Amino acid sequence: MSTRTASRPIEATMIDPSLGLPTISMAVPMPGFPAHRDFVLVRLNDDGLLYAFTSIQDPELRFLVAPPEPFFPDYAPEIENEVFAALNTRDTDRLLLLTVITAGVEETTANLLAPIVVDRDSMRAMQVVLTGSGYPVRAIMHRAY
Secondary structure, three states, rough: OOOEEEOOOOOOOOOOOOOOOOOOOEEOOOOOOOOEEEEEEEOOOOOOOOEEEOOOOOOOOOOEEOOOOOOOOOOOEEHHHHHHHHHHHOHHHHEEEEEEEOOOOEEEEEEEEEEEEOOOOOOOOEEEOOOOOOOOOOOOOOOOO
C-alpha cells in the first residue's frame, strides 16, 4: 500500500539560525554513501529554491537539492508504507520532498525518480526510489512561476 503525497513549502521546516542548522539523519543511507548518515540543509539562494544537502561527516560531500513544487507543481509521488515506517510517521503533512539536482552547462535536471523524503518533526530522512512510477531520473527543470 502507498499514500500519495504533495510537496510542502520548505521554509517552515528548514530555518538557518546562524548556521545552527538542524541535523537530518538518514534512516537508511543514500545509495553509494553508507558512511554518511547525518546531513544539514544549507540555503544557497535568497529565494529558498536551492540547498546544499551537506554531510556532517564530510562537508565536502554535498548534494544540490531543491523542493520540487516551484519546478514541478504537479509532482505528487506515492510514498510506500515502508517509508512511513522507516521515518516513524503516518502523516503526509509532515513530509518534505527534496529532489537531487544535476546542474549542467546546457540544462539542469532533477531526479524525480528518487526524491529525498524528510519527516519535518523527527528530521529523519531517506532517499526513496519510486519504482514503477514512470518519473524520470533527469527531468529538465523549468521554474513554474
